[in-house]
Amino acid sequence: MKYTLTLAAALAATSAMSDTPVLTVYAGDYFTSEWGPGPIIETEFEKVCNCDLEWSTGDLMPRLLLEGERTKADVVIGLTSDVTARARATELFAPHGQDNSALTLPIDWTDDTFLPFNYGHTAFIYNETTMDAPPTSFDDLLALPDDVKLVIQDPRTSISGLALVLWVQAVYGDRSAEVWEALSDNILTVTKDWSASYGLFTDGEADMVLSYTTSPAYHMFAEEDFTKKAAIFPEGHYFMVETVAKIAGTDQPELADQFLAYVMSRDFQTIIPTANWSLPSALPRADWPEGWSELPLPDKVLFYSEDEAAALQADAIETWRAALTQ
Amino acid sequence: MARRAHPISKTPGIVAAVLIVAAVLAAFVAIGSRVEGTTGLRNAEWQAVRFTLVQAFFSALLSVGLAVPVARALARRRLPGHALLVTLLGAPFILPVIVAVLGLLAIFGRSGWLNIALGAMGLPEVSIYGAHGVVLAHVFFNMPLATRLILQGWQAIPAEQFRMVAQLGLPPGVVFRVVEWPLLRQVVPGALALIFVICLTSFAVALTLGGGPRATTIELAIYQAFRFDFDLGRAAVLSLLQLAVAGGAALIALWFLPPMLVQRGQDRLPFRWDARRMSTRMLDAVWITFAAAFLLLPLASVVIAGLGGLTEMPGLVWRSAWTSIWVATLSTALLVALALPLTAWLAQARRGGFEGVTLLGLAASPLMLGTGWFILIYPYANPASLALPVTASVNALMALPFAVRILLPPMRQVLTDYGRLGAGLGLRGWPFWRIVLLPRLRPALGFAAGLAAALSVGDLGVVALFADPDVATLPLQMYRLLGSYRTDAAAGAALLLLTLALAMFWICDAWGRRRDIG
Amino acid sequence: MHGGGGVISVKGLRVEQGEFALRATFEVPRGRRVAVAGPSGAGKSTLLGVLGGYVPAAAGTIHVDSVDVTDTAPDARGIAMLFQDGNLFPHLSVAQNVGLGVRPALRLSAAEKDRVRAALDRVGLGAFADRKPGALSGGQQSRAALARVLLQRAPVLLLDEPFAALGPALRTEMLALTSEVVTESRATMMMVTHAPTEVADMVDDLIFVDAGEVAPPAPAGDVLANPPAALRAYLGG
Secondary structure: OHHHHHHHHHHHHHHHHOOOOEEEEEEOHHHHOOOOOHHHHHHHHHHHHOOEEEEEEOOHHHHHHHHHHHOOOOEEEEEEOOOHHHHHHOOOEEOOOOOHHHOOOOOOOOOOOOEEEEEEEEEEEEEOOOOOOOOOOHHHHHOOOOOOOEEEEOOOOOHHHHHHHHHHHHHHHHHHHHHHHHHHOOEEEEEOOHHHHHHHHHOOOOOEEEEEOOHHHHHHHHHOOOOEEEEOOOOOEEEEEEEEEEEOOOOOHHHHHHHHHHHHOHHHHHHHHHHHOOEEOOOOHHHOOOOHHHOOOOOOEEOOOHHHHHHHHHHHHHHHHHHHHO | OHHHHOOOOOHHHHHHHHHHHHHHHHHHHHHHHOOOOOOOOOHHHHHHHHHHHHHHHHHHHHHHHHHHHHHHHHHHOOOOOHHHHHHHOOHHHHOOHHHHHHHHHHHHOOOOHHHHHHHHOOOOOOOOOOHHHHHHHHHHHHHHHHHHHHHHHHHOOOHHHHHHHHHHOOOHHHHHHHHHHHHHHHHHHHHHHHHHHHHHOOOHHHHHHHOOHHHOOHHHHHHHHHHHOOOHHHHHHHHHHHHHHHHHHHHHHHHOOOOOOOOOOOOOOOOOHHHOOHHHHHHHHHHHHHHHHHHHHHHHHHHHHHHHHHHHOOOHHHHHHHHHHHHHHHHHHHHHHHHHHHHHHHHHOOOHHHHHHHHHHHHHOHHHHHHHHHHHHOOOOOHHHHHHHHHHHHHHHHHHHHHHHHHHHHHHHHHHHHHHHHHHOOOOOHHHHHHHHHHHHHHHHHHHHHHHHHHHHHOOOOHHHHOOOOOOOHHHHHHHHHHOOOHHHHHHHHHHHHHHHHHHHHHHHHHHHOOOOO | OOOOOOOEEEEEEEEEEOOEEEEEEEEEOOOOEEEEEOOOOOOHHHHHHHHHOOOOOOEEEEEEOOEEOOOOOHHHOOEEEEOOOOOOOOOOOHHHHHHOOOOOOOOOOHHHHHHHHHHHHHOOOHHHOOOOHHHOOHHHHHHHHHHHHHHHOOOEEEEEOOOOOOOHHHHHHHHHHHHHHHHHHOOEEEEEOOOHHHHOOOOOEEEEEEOOEEOOOEEHHHHHHOOOHHHHHHHOO
């Protein structure tokens, strides 16, 4: 039944396409699946734009780099802060034209090209029914007994893994190498991507997993499971943000601008938390969807600007690799 | 020698080989055209090269080493469920990496069944993470494949030989030297080379089971260069390095391949008079039980996890399953179209080393091929609209070395046995294919096609690079579910995927093994 | 398709196989039956192989009925050949195997099928048409191969010890059947044998091959009555 409906909708969209302008939005692969934020954003935006929003998915950065100026994208959504420097260097993007002061991020955002649409922080997630004494600080984490096992992601292949090494760098600076050595006995294993790590955690293989402060929200609101918690550390948590940007050479500049404005709208901002399990970028906490404001979040947020991160990244990864290879 | 009398042309095979080389070369040239300068290989990458070689060597050695007694046991026993077991042997090989890893960990992991059992007996916990875990996982993936390859060779020993052995009352040791060792010398080097190359290109499994960056492989470095550093130059250099190592391994292995034996039989079903002793029965039972447990327990855990998730699977997953069937069918057709002429050429070629051509696609890394082709296609067409044909092509290239390895020994055999007779009767070209080759090759062809279809269903392939939101293959859909916390639904999708892959494998394989009674 | 036998004419023929070399110059007249004898490794099978087109010639020419067939494909020489073994495809039925002698295809016309049936009846295998070769006895397999030879209607028939594996009585029976088949088709025949005396009655001439040297055919009775030294040594006389 559902299939038929989808099909009918697709057919209707195709027939309508002939006379309506098309806005092509590049997005990360997960974004547009039935259970991702894509479909609802498409429906809602098309209500107001009198246009056809067409998603095109894939690996964003490799794709943009390969396509260069011939890219068919009008807007790109989902670029994370670790790739904005590289994306900026392509000179493919135009200023977003939105008012950064409307943002409600825990950090000061001054970028006029990449506009945040949601955010979170790195955090270790645990199951409170199986973990009696979860760490209450990063120092606490380092002092965990050896039989408490963590699973993390590889900073060489995963964005969250990279955020972790920058997190350690931000908290401990020159002492990072010692920190990694201290953690090495607790690190059960390292996976290529977030999904594999999280799978190991939900299967009970690991006690804690490197994930996001917003992860418990999924379990709470989608599964009514209140046992998964993020361990909040007073040393601070690393900030992770996803942005949207406009392609300079777009043939639909007005539509693109309209989409960026829509991202900042109350409509989009109230949809995004449960659609993408992440925190809205421009919505006061009091207006978050029900229950979300009770999510434990860190008081202190750590973040490197893209220049700082670029300078630190290679050494931070090598420190991690060297310590865990011994 | 009497090569002239062979009734089939080498030309289509040479054309196929040139096509393959061109497809791989084109990808490299395309990437080369976009290189913007690169840094040389770092120390860490040389470490990766060393680790890659060592793990691939031991993984291949152990996979094949264990496959020999298992294949022997399966060759001389007919147990209830024999056919099912032989089909299931194909399963681990075709599982998506992450599913297989979770399945293995459900058995061997910290909270796995093994440690629960050890704990109940008061024994200390064992850890799977480390170099041994990498090898264990690779053996899990590849031992079944090696078993099938060796089993196929075993079944090629004519029944007449075993009759002779029985008549002479030869003890097992002598049977091994006289009948089985010559067979193994034919089959084992090729299987070793193939598995070595598969393990060479492993990365997510190696990293996860290896417990961290100590288990960094070349493929991880390629992935990092491509997707994270966007350094196409370094990615290309690493990919060439991997290609060189794989090529070297293939050449060494094929160097050791002895000239083909001429074995002639009358298609009698072998009865193993020599294996009726109690001690050999016990031994075979132990090996079969060991293999079945090692391979089936992790699969069982995948099934158990998946059953719960089936109901939570979004409807879209079913649509993806349909897409996957389509891709797999296309990929299998392409594979057969490439593998048959190629094998016919190789079977008649003087040098076994040409078989190395088939490893090009696998060793060059799918990521490399996909990216290269993307660069080539983009100026002319929207790659997303070609995502499925491209995925099918890459999958066919990945399956090619397996198919050729499976088809080559029987192809040589048929040409040796019946090339002369066929030539004398004027059977050449298509009639020889239709009347002699295809019927004789049928079991091998069914197995090869089944493997290719299943591999294509299970492989994420390069679709991720191109993907269109509306056409996702089943593995891609499964990763999407995993990427949005839907672990249970993903487990359901994994079960669907496993079932689908096995069904496609079974259909082809059973078609091949059906023996019409005359 | 000609009825009757062909003339085999071999001039300055040379075959090289590593250290081994075979030289031959001889002629076999139309319809003659020739035994090819000689010690193991002397080159008997190589001689038939090169005539049949399965072994390349390094020099010289082979003519069948004045047509140069030296470089012709095995099936276009007007020569049918039976080997020591592997004369039948094990996956095809007896009828299909025999049918390949009519035309290299599996689907035959009704008339062609009748011919296959007649040939099978002729060799006494009428009841075995649908069996696979594996289900036949050795003698029956030989009969099936002979039935195919009948249908091939080749002017020349080469036999490379096809009955070597059969028992003496069966072998005699098969030789007799072969003799009948050859008589009916009036083909020219060359047959490798290890026991020239055994076939003395059914052949006209004998070619003796020793260490790569092929002697021209001589009347079998004469040669066997008064063998040259090398042949005498071979026969153990």
